[in-house]
Amino acid sequence: MKKMTLLLLMLQLIIMFTIGCATTQKKNDYSAFKAADPHSILVLPVVNRSVDVDAPDYFLSTLTIPLAERGYYVFPVDMVKHLLEDDGMSDADLVHNADTMKLCSLFGSDSNLYVSIERWDAKYMFLSTQVTVDFDYKLKDCKTGDLIWSARKGMVYSPQQQNRSGNPLADLVVMALSAAITKASPNYMPLAHQVNGTVFAYPQGQGLPAGPYLKEYRKDYEK
Amino acid sequence: MPYKIFSMFFTVIVIFLFLQGCASNRNYAWGKYDSTLYSHYKNPQDKGKNLEKLKEITENAEKEDRVPPGLYAEYGYALYESGNTSEAIINFEKEKAKWPESNIFMEKMIRNVKRQEENLKKSSAVSTSGSEEVGK
Numbered sequence: 169m170k171k172m173t174l175l176l177l178m179l180q181l182i183i184m185f186t187i188g189c190a191t192t193q194k195k196n197d198y199s200a201f202k203a204a205d206p207h208s209i210l211v212l213p214v215v216n217r218s219v220d221v222d223a224p225d226y227f228l229s230t231l232t233i234p235l236a237e238r239g240y241y242v243f244p245v246d247m248v249k250h251l252l253e254d255d256g257m258s259d260a261d262l263v264h265n266a267d268t269m270k271l272c273s274l275f276g277s278d279s280n281l282y283v284s285i286e287r288w289d290a291k292y293m294f295l296s297t298q299v300t301v302d303f304d305y306k307l308k309d310c311k312t313g314d315l316i317w318s319a320r321k322g323m324v325y326s327p328q329q330q331n332r333s334g335n336p337l338a339d340l341v342v343m344a345l346s347a348a349i350t351k352a353s354p355n356y357m358p359l360a361h362q363v364n365g366t367v368f369a370y371p372q373g374q375g376l377p378a379g380p381y382l383k384e385y386r387k388d389y390e391k
Numbered sequence: 392m393p394y395k396i397f398s399m400f401f402t403v404i405v406i407f408l409f410l411q412g413c414a415s416n417r418n419y420a421w422g423k424y425d426s427t428l429y430s431h432y433k434n435p436q437d438k439g440k441n442l443e444k445l446k447e448i449t450e451n452a453e454k455e456d457r458v459p460p461g462l463y464a465e466y467g468y469a470l471y472e473s474g475n476t477s478e479a480i481i482n483f484e485k486e487k488a489k490w491p492e493s494n495i496f497m498e499k500m501i502r503n504v505k506r507q508e509e510n511l512k513k514s515s516a517v518s519t520s521g522s523e524e525v526g527k
Contacts, residue, residue, distance in 0.1 A: 276495025
């Protein structure tokens, strides 16, 4: 019996990891990206279209690691945010509407990443909580100001919906997961990390191509 | 019987993981970088703790020789905010040396901090400046 629980626990962990890897298949056009060939990314403060006032800062903290691990130089997000605030640009909307090239020249970046939170909410239901996040990513080239890459990705965590899988084993895992995630107040961070992981990965011709610090640099276009 | 199903399922998932290349082998020693940033945004007033954590992460990453991009700069900026301008400049220099992409930005920061240091010296010669209390 003890072995069973251990096995279940492992299963649960693995499923958590794989969820972040599932993607939809759609080929992007990378010609503009190839021409721009960005080596560095300036992550600008996040625009918030949800009702949660803390969401943009929390989400900002999740972007650096997956981008840098993708092989890019990522500008220090918190420092950039503070300096922009000192310059009177504490409003993320203002920053996003500002001239791209001017922002580039301030920091010397190759590309700027504009992220907005479209959804970041939790609906309480009788027995469970449905947590939704939805993000919009746009990467703009600093030489031309053009859009060179974009992605839109949302994720819903809804235990009730998944309970109807028909597979008792999967249901068990989902229930355990659900308890873990909604135990405290709804925790958006695991979902946010998963969405970023999916968006910045490069599976089957979608996602962000590898940057110059990775071996796959300039090779993964061909796949 | 359920055991067989378990182990089969397990193997399939493991193989799937390898094929997808999702195993998270990180190139840099991030330590608790993201959770540090998160708690910094959760409790922005606790600047001392943030500085301490950044120091720890930076030192560990240096030991492993896998310092991630932006970390020296972030740590340097926290130092600058605490009033420790000389250490801040050292870290901005380190960022610049390690990551050529940060050159323009770091040059600008170093210039600004140095200018501030000089202004502070001039003004503190006349009157006591308010920024002394944030130092050590």
